[in-house]
Amino acid sequence: MFRERGYARTTMRAVAQEAGVAVGNAYYYFDSKEHLIQEFYAETQHEHRAVAAPVLARERGFAPRLAGVLHAGVDVLSPYHSFAGTFFKTAAEPTSPLSPFSTESSAPREASVALFREVLAGSTAKLDDELRETLPELLWLGYMGVVLYWVHDRSPGQVKTRQLIDGVVPLVDRLVGLSRLRVLRPVTRQALTLIHTLRH
Amino acid sequence: MFRERGYARTTMRAVAQEAGVAVGNAYYYFDSKEHLIQEFYAETQHEHRAVAAPVLARERGFAPRLAGVLHAGVDVLSPYHSFAGTFFKTAAEPTSPLSPFSTESSAPREASVALFREVLAGSTAKLDDELRETLPELLWLGYMGVVLYWVHDRSPGQVKTRQLIDGVVPLVDRLVGLSRLRVLRPVTRQALTLIHTLRH
DNA sequence: GACGTTTCTTGAACGTGTTCAAGTCCCGGA
């Protein structure tokens, strides 16, 4: 119903009617309308993993693995682009249980981070040990950035988001490789300690 | 009223009553409740500029200027942290006129970007010509990131956000300096062309 | 089968943002 009518026009009364129950009963199973989206959220996480699986099984290079997972994420989200705005609207609020940073959605978040951990672990990339530990979370954060761009992407078929992925992946790949360079070591360490400070 | 009661509890009826008019009349002057926030938005922009002015007049180094402007931004926003979540909630929706990327809020956005242009222009920093042109917008984007972090920052007095600024500014400063390095030239150009591709 | 308790279900009712037909005010021109 979300996909067909959008978020606003999918009323709780309509949802209840479609389910063949009374309005109030919907609130027995879901705390609020927002919580209906959370179901959605968890579903796309699983699908993301499934769609990304073949690429992760096939590719060994860091760049193609990362690109594969990012593209898979956008692939899964694609059908919902029209109402993803409202999705994002509620997710952006810190107090919302839907926020990707909230404790309530820590399960799907961990699953998503694990996906990026796999991207790195299964690759042949060589990098700083400390960076290796932190990078998956950073990649996930970058993925959140991609989604944020995608939500605002008005280009037909969200081509720009694809360009973003294809453009940023080799850059990240390059930077990860450079991180072991002597000139950049101090910057790398500086960045990593900052990240550790800011993590809650 | 927003500050005292928060966004949700500031009803349009209460706003109208406080203004001494009927409910419907509020909608003659403001298209929606969200548009009340936009007024707020424009106001803080002006204040940001005012608070940042002394620092920009005093400092000449790129790092202290950037840090000053970023801290000024957080200073101005500070009193509204409790309800900034809802603020952000509506701003995150792409279709919302409140979105910092929307055409409707292009005026305050331009003003904000100009502030970061001033950060760079008034500094003694030496950097790649093309980067010099693009950097202000990137700094603004980074500022949006700082605000995003600030909104989610639950630490007392939002200390973490201050640490983020103090940690990230020298990093940016260092990277900007390194951008002229021979080893990093290709990466810099690669990043810049990507950015130009993605800009609408 | 009868009971008490928990789980589930109902739909009216509340407060909200928003709309709109109707009305009032204001001001320039005949």
Add this chain to the structure above:
DNA sequence: TCCGGGACTTGAACACGTTCAAGAAACGTC
């Protein structure tokens, strides 16, 4: 002074998300 049209103002009405007291069903225990 009157008229006409635009600017402003009103508050009832609408649809929505959400709550809640009341009831129905299911279940375990004797």
